[in-house]
Amino acid sequence: MTDAAVLSIRNASKTFGQRRALDDVSLEVHKGEIIALIGPSGSGKSTLLRSISALQTIDAGPGVITAFGGPVQKDGKIDSNVRKTRTRIGMIFQQFNLVGRLSLFSNVALGSLGRIGFWQAALGLWPAETKQAVMAALHRFGISDYASQRANTLSGGQQQRGAIARALVQKAKIILADEPVASLDPVSARRVMEILRELNETDGLTVIVTLHQVDYALRYCKRVVALKAGKVVYDGPPSDLKRDRLIDIYGPEFEDVFWEGAPT
Template sequence: MTSEAVLQVQGASASFGARKALDGVSLSIGRGEMVALIGPSGSGKSTLLRALTGLTRIDAGEGRITAFGQTVQAGGKVSDQIRGVRARIGMVFQQFNLVGRLSLFSNVALGMLGRIAPLRGLLGLWPAAEKVAVMQALARVGVADQAGQRAQTLSGGQQQRGAIARALVQGAEVILADEPVASLDPVAGRRVMELLCDLNRDEGLSVVVSLHQVDYALRYCRRVIALKAGKVAYDGPSEGLDHAALIDIYGPEIEEVFWEGDRPQ
């Protein structure tokens, strides 16, 4: 881990009724890290990613979340400065969150709405420099040839690449990816993970990716954080997760979380 933390969570809990989705979670993500977030269904992975951007509010109390040294939320209240923090964090979701009837170009260009007048964006009146930036982002993720196609006509892998391009156009320094390959076939899933690794290595982006596929976490990420019942059950190098540790984390689910048979011994 680098010494500079871009995301920090201190004693954060998040409850939905009587159920605690997060239970006293503390962790730190360094600049330029590639981190996998794993754990069984209901362990708190999505809740944690959403809490990191203030989309899910943590419980009142001493819990605190910061990004780039600025408060995201604390004591159960989201910071008044949250918009500025969110502009530096790109969210990528399992279901892509693209507008199906709009072209891939327009979907990616929506990542600039925080930088241009809203009316211009809604009318698709993108300045020339921004148009160039969109096409560069599409080329970077390998789907520039599909720029004019409606998002709903594209494959899942192409749509997910478009969602990543939107985060690049946004100017994100951190990408939080919530199960980005869960809706994809293994080939498309590998390509998306390889793209995230490339952006981490070549662009220096910090990436936190939640994964149901443990073999992908071990293959592509140097660090793994495992949640179990809302608590951090493991936080360390991927090679430190042996089969016994994974059985302890997943229990009966262990047989469902490997796509390609890459199981630690």
């Protein structure tokens, strides 16, 4: 990990009506980190990821988001040159965000859109480099046998691995994963989390993943950031997230659903 931050969020706020989804959030992310974003529903986790990826604007004011030393947005406006930066940020969604009628191969190949022409992609005229990258990614994640199958006929776990493969073909250096295992069975969920950890440890990718499953955050991530009512209330190693701290983040009802074998 280098000293330079690949991602910087400074004083970012986001308001929806009367609700403050983000409240003066500041966060530095360094190259090669794997970070879990946790917190109760409505705490601002997804809003933060969408703001980092420029899928939505933050409020006008002092808030600034930069990635790879370049601006993403500030003062409530997306930077006009953000497209180049976004090609290096892969976004993975809870509902996979694949085009159901297209084959798995075509969905993954769409990760190369930032480097090839739109019409070339629309006609399926993929360059040899893209074809090789797609098949290598599908093989790596154990889904190459389904390359020609329509995405909407695949299981949730297969689709999510396809979404991660697309980010790999995109040549993303930062992966933002928004509840990537929320819709999956436990076996598929563990496989997806293992893939994200592998991409971090083997490929050196920076990974930020939002999770409702706190045990996954503690098991797979080396840094945990907790949000509550739009504010950062914890930022540190998973080893320091003890029962009392988690109950403070989630509320007293968390005790009722705390998993067996949790830290004390």
